[in-house]
Amino acid sequence: MSRKPSRSRLRRDDEKERRREALIDAAEAVFARHGFEAAKMEDVARRARVSRALVYVYFKNKAELQFAVCRRALRVLRERLSAAADGEKRGYDKIVAIGRAYMAFASEFPLYFAALSRFEAHQPDRIDAGSSERAVLEAGVAVHEVTIAALTAGARDGTIARIDKPMLVALTLWGYTHGAIQIAQTKAAFLEEVGLSADEFLAHAIRFGLQGLRPAKGAKP
């Protein structure tokens, strides 16, 4: 028996959504400036020109805000990876492009990458259906789908070995790449100390990590 929502109802929902986004904007700025741990809800509120209490109306707590940032991060990431893959013809090249695009993403949006790192490192006790944590996970799957598509394309055109469980490979690649970027990013100063540049490190990581995808010599496409 649901009635058609009134015009003003729709408009207000819209404004609510806008405010929500504005709060995430503010949170991103504060997180970027002070880091997640040190970031205070008060700062987020001030930056959004709103009382602290209102932030709690939109987000149950700081963790929920972080999840919201993660979802944004994964949305942007998916676009980038997708565009990168579309720019290449052969499956193998798509995968290389995806790896590079992830690295570019990390250096273009360090905050987003840091948010994802936190999410990866965080061990949840339970993930309820419908929770925002679950939503982040699902956004993650959407990203993996891009990789999976490239892998199957590669299997078809013969540039990548046949794979029975593409999700397994996609996750492996994701873990590898994420791990490598994380070192390059958080330990950049240390890398310098031992005479390595972060770029050099990442370039090597890409070259090195993709060997496993090569099809056996003489395998038919």
Place this chain on the structure above:
Amino acid sequence: MSRKPSRSRLRRDDEKERRREALIDAAEAVFARHGFEAAKMEDVARRARVSRALVYVYFKNKAELQFAVCRRALRVLRERLSAAADGEKRGYDKIVAIGRAYMAFASEFPLYFAALSRFEAHQPDRIDAGSSERAVLEAGVAVHEVTIAALTAGARDGTIARIDKPMLVALTLWGYTHGAIQIAQTKAAFLEEVGLSADEFLAHAIRFGLQGLRPAKGAKP
């Protein structure tokens, strides 16, 4: 002008060290139970049967306690990797063993692995010489040395391709393995959902990640 320390002075230094270790023990227990974020200094103090104020005498803050746990973790890890490498003759097999040992370590000491994950994800603004954060970094280098030794052994016996920058490769392998374990560990429930077991995932990650080390066919040892 330093005089020989008195007998009682030495004994008391010893007791101080013991207490310090006891505090780290307590911290480990609390961290394992409640996670790093939720862990309270009060809990650590209570578990060590000590006032909260005393904890602050030994550790400037919670972060310092975490660094202490990281150092322990890296000490244990180094032993494990070292033992694993020593159990194999050929360089390549040493590397495989090291990878497996890291995985075994992560499943045997989930708290230690989580601590290292946090450390990897954490972006420091400055690392002062002599700081405990620096000490963790150095303990990390000690771990990488094990890998580097295995790599050079492999280059010598011909089971691994020649490498001009072993630290580069060691760090790449570290990043890969860590990234993969992290997914297997924190996202185990999710892996199940998509029909993968954590063990299967890790086994694949090892096989997949080491392709880059193979020497070119017909390369001389």
Place this chain on the structure above:
DNA sequence: GCACTTTACTGACATCATGTCAATCATTCA
């Protein structure tokens, strides 16, 4: 336009963890 309802928003509060310090307790040493 006016009453009335629903929704957005906030100030003030209770709670709780952190980090500090002066004061106390225990021990070594002369």
Place this chain on the structure above:
DNA sequence: TGAATGATTGACATGATGTCAGTAAAGTGC
């Protein structure tokens, strides 16, 4: 024994979190 040194703590100030009752504002029906 009594001074001195070091270990330990209770009590405090500070600051962040999350909640809630209450106010302001916008929407609705007349």
